[in-house]
Amino acid sequence: VTHDQYEALAMSDRIAVMFGGRIAQVASPKEIYQRPVNRQVADFLGGMNFVKAEIVEENGASLVLDTLGFGRVRTDKPKAFVRNGGAATLGIRPERLRVLWDNASAKFEVAGKVVERHYFGEITHLIVEIPGLEKPLSVTETNDFG
Structure with a gap:
């Protein structure tokens, strides 16, 4: 058990990220860093930029997002993706x-x-x-x- 995020990334085969006694995500360090399940996990492990977006296309394993400034961006659909209208948030590591x-x-x-x-x-x-x-x-x- 550690509360040092960088130590956990460097030394672990699998990481469980918890908030308030509840498990938010269990995965490899690479998957947690590159594909966090939610904004809270993303923010917890290093900085993350969040950009508002609109889902304009859903195609199999990918989404096309219309983002402010960046235009249309194709990205992998998150594992636990549930479409709730057209609003989305794109997370981009610095x-x-x-x-x-x-x-x-x-x-x-x-x-x-x-x-x-x-x-x-x-x-x-x-x-x-x-x-x-x-x-x-x-x-x-x-x-x-x-």
Whole structure:
């Protein structure tokens, strides 16, 4: 038993995440980190950006979400998915986002303003305001030493 999330991720074959004495998810560290069953589990294990979305297509094992700023995004359908109307929330880990510098481009991009920058040696943590989003996005970049 540990209350240190990073220790649990590093040392465990399986993890049980509990809140208030109830098990929220039992899975491998990789699955819990990459595919948390709900927002509470996602927030518990590292930072997560949450973006409001609308479900526009449900096709077998995938969903197409219309997101503010990012446009339409296809994603795997969560295991315990139950459609409750068209509203959804897309969770994006900070290390899965990147800031494009010097006219670089990407498949999904949105204009924003870097409002905070924190250097931590091997990584830099950025806070990026996106017009229309409730909260700024958290972005973690790996620093290039070359």
